[in-house]
Amino acid sequence: MTVSTNRPRIGIIGTGAIGGFYGVMLARAGFDVHFLLRSEFRAVADDGLHIDSAVHGQLHLNPVQAYVSAEDMPPCDWLLVGTKTTANADLAPLIARAAAPGAKVLLLQNGLEVEEALRPLLPDSLHLLGGLCFICVHRRGPGVVVHQALGAVNIGYHSGPLHNDESARQALVEEGAALFRQAGIESHAMANLQQARWQKLVWNVPYNGLSVLLRASTTPLMGDASSRELIQTLMAEVVRGAQACGHVLPAGYAEHLFNITEKMPDYWPSMYHDFVHQRPLELDAVYACPLAAAREAGCELPTIRALYQALGFIDASNA
Amino acid sequence: MTVSTNRPRIGIIGTGAIGGFYGVMLARAGFDVHFLLRSEFRAVADDGLHIDSAVHGQLHLNPVQAYVSAEDMPPCDWLLVGTKTTANADLAPLIARAAAPGAKVLLLQNGLEVEEALRPLLPDSLHLLGGLCFICVHRRGPGVVVHQALGAVNIGYHSGPLHNDESARQALVEEGAALFRQAGIESHAMANLQQARWQKLVWNVPYNGLSVLLRASTTPLMGDASSRELIQTLMAEVVRGAQACGHVLPAGYAEHLFNITEKMPDYWPSMYHDFVHQRPLELDAVYACPLAAAREAGCELPTIRALYQALGFIDASNA
Numbered sequence: 078m079t080v081s082t083n084r085p086r087i088g089i090i091g092t093g094a095i096g097g098f099y100g101v102m103l104a105r106a107g108f109d110v111h112f113l114l115r116s117e118f119r120a121v122a123d124d125g126l127h128i129d130s131a132v133h134g135q136l137h138l139n140p141v142q143a144y145v146s147a148e149d150m151p152p153c154d155w156l157l158v159g160t161k162t163t164a165n166a167d168l169a170p171l172i173a174r175a176a177a178p179g180a181k182v183l184l185l186q187n188g189l190e191v192e193e194a195l196r197p198l199l200p201d202s203l204h205l206l207g208g209l210c211f212i213c214v215h216r217r218g219p220g221v222v223v224h225q226a227l228g229a230v231n232i233g234y235h236s237g238p239l240h241n242d243e244s245a246r247q248a249l250v251e252e253g254a255a256l257f258r259q260a261g262i263e264s265h266a267m268a269n270l271q272q273a274r275w276q277k278l279v280w281n282v283p284y285n286g287l288s289v290l291l292r293a294s295t296t297p298l299m300g301d302a303s304s305r306e307l308i309q310t311l312m313a314e315v316v317r318g319a320q321a322c323g324h325v326l327p328a329g330y331a332e333h334l335f336n337i338t339e340k341m342p343d344y345w346p347s348m349y350h351d352f353v354h355q356r357p358l359e360l361d362a363v364y365a366c367p368l369a370a371a372r373e374a375g376c377e378l379p380t381i382r383a384l385y386q387a388l389g390f391i392d393a394s395n396a
Numbered sequence: 397m398t399v400s401t402n403r404p405r406i407g408i409i410g411t412g413a414i415g416g417f418y419g420v421m422l423a424r425a426g427f428d429v430h431f432l433l434r435s436e437f438r439a440v441a442d443d444g445l446h447i448d449s450a451v452h453g454q455l456h457l458n459p460v461q462a463y464v465s466a467e468d469m470p471p472c473d474w475l476l477v478g479t480k481t482t483a484n485a486d487l488a489p490l491i492a493r494a495a496a497p498g499a500k501v502l503l504l505q506n507g508l509e510v511e512e513a514l515r516p517l518l519p520d521s522l523h524l525l526g527g528l529c530f531i532c533v534h535r536r537g538p539g540v541v542v543h544q545a546l547g548a549v550n551i552g553y554h555s556g557p558l559h560n561d562e563s564a565r566q567a568l569v570e571e572g573a574a575l576f577r578q579a580g581i582e583s584h585a586m587a588n589l590q591q592a593r594w595q596k597l598v599w600n601v602p603y604n605g606l607s608v609l610l611r612a613s614t615t616p617l618m619g620d621a622s623s624r625e626l627i628q629t630l631m632a633e634v635v636r637g638a639q640a641c642g643h644v645l646p647a648g649y650a651e652h653l654f655n656i657t658e659k660m661p662d663y664w665p666s667m668y669h670d671f672v673h674q675r676p677l678e679l680d681a682v683y684a685c686p687l688a689a690a691r692e693a694g695c696e697l698p699t700i701r702a703l704y705q706a707l708g709f710i711d712a713s714n715a
Binding site for chain 2: 297301306385387389
């Protein structure tokens with residue numbers, strides 16, 4: 078694999094399914110990519126990263142520029158964060174350590190207010206962006222990621238030195254989207270990150286939660302009349318919550334995601350994997366924050382709240 | 397055991413936990429009680445009925461006047477029906493066969509519209525009543541019922557020859573309540589059966605459904621902040637649905653049942669037992685009918701609907 082040194086250096090913080098997939102795709106496109114790992118370091122250092130992709134075939138990155146400590150990483154221009162939102166506070170020092178001056182930190186995470194929670198913990202000189210991944214991936218084992226379908230990343234600017242320079246912000250978001258496109262990945266610059274996050278919630282709120290609540294993947298959830306109605310109700314409430322918070326989603330957006338899911342291969346959302354591995358569920362980012370934001374705007378979302386409460390019980394029992 | 401022949405003859409249709417418990421209590425009080433059984437006939441004919449009661453101690457009725465066919469039963473003045481509502485259509489011929497002229501049929505079942513569904517299938521000469529059981533019982537094995545707590549039966553008149561004679565109807569309901577009281581069981585005559593059914597739903601809607609959805613009995617459900625909120629929301633929606641349908645429940649009724657449940661021994665509601673034994677869940681009577689009645693009255697109950705839809709998925713997967 079050749080490394081083009083005039084390209085930005087990319088650091089992957091948290092090499093799970095998301096970080097592993099996008100990192101390998103970027104490295105494959107010639108970017109200089111450095112991977113921070115924890116439990117999987119030994120496996121990846123020994124045998125590299127494997128992507129078993131239904132779209133791109135079998136990809137194998139070996140050797141991998143892998144690290145167990147952010148202190149050993151070279152300064153990175155872009156940092157892609159693919160960890161769970163439940164660990165963000167712990168990540169801030171690692172991110173600051175691995176960042177080049179003026180680096181761009183891109184949170185590839187779901188939910189609301191993930192940037193707001195991380196921002197006060199980061200140096201002011203860093204740009205913070207959010208990326209919403211429309212992708213079906215999961216970890217099969219140490220260093221092995223299965224990519225079933227899709228892959229697009231929608232990017233928006235959150236905060237940093239360009240906060241008041243609209244056109245420079247847009248250029249920076251475009252630069253991020255261009256990175257992904259150069260790696261063969263669909264990517265769109267989003268003018269409004271909060272709206273992009275609400276849009277992604279239209280998918281995550283129903284499917285993540287119901288996969289845990291009903292121990293079911295997308296195919297059975299889409300194959301039963303009761304769960305279909307429940308999914309549609311949950312989607313409609315997210316759209317209503319977004320609207321109450323000032324984000325009018327594109328017309329027919331919920332139907333669009335519903336139809337995409339119908340055509341997807343059978344998929345277990347990430348929250349189900351968290352549940353099975355007894356990790357904390359991302360309930361704050363995906364449920365509590367949107368519910369609080371909507372309530373603040375005078376909008377109750379009773380079906381989402383019921384799902385959140387049921388998941389709260391499951392999460393506590395599962396700990 | 398002595399049998400007093402000048403007392404009404406009682407038939408138990410469906411000798412599960414409910415039918416078994418009340419039948420043995422009535423037989424123990426000297427009533428002439430006849431039990432219709434199916435799969436458990438052999439065990440009960442051989443070794444009688446056992447009640448392991450935390451309130452009344454160990455009760456053993458042996459021999460039992462047990463039957464596999466309603467044709468073999470003597471004509472009964474009162475018929476207590478303790479089967480699942482999901483089987484009511486099949487029961488009508490058995491009830492008609494076992495009934496003495498002018499007999500009283502008492503449905504000891506939860507949910508709405510269970511009498512409405514059965515009524516057209518019964519002879520006009522029979523009285524139909526509903527009984528709401530506030531009791532913690534379950535079957536431990538063939539002919540063995542565990543009684544953990546409570547026991548009260550609230551009775552109301554539904555339909556029959558006395559439909560237009562208010563005071564005669566009241567007298568008949570009182571006669572039913574007196575039967576139970578003579579057996580040491582708290583029993584109240586309810587002026588309005590529909591209201592009594594809505595009141596019972598304040599308990600059944602949250603606890604039956606959540607026990608299946610969250611695979612949890614009452615103690616953990618009452619011990620977690622999220623599920624407590626969910627229970628209270630569900631209870632409040634039942635109260636609201638009842639009110640929309642013209643039934644103003646007693647003030648503080650939901651709080652009363654919530655507090656009772658907090659003091660109860662740990663209990664798995666009957667719907668959980670149905671789920672575990674892969675029997676159909678009583679979703680029509682406990683969820684669909686109340687939702688439809690409230691919607692008809694212009695009242696949406698979104699949390700109950702979400703629970704119903706989630707249970708619909710589980711019920712279909714469990715079949």
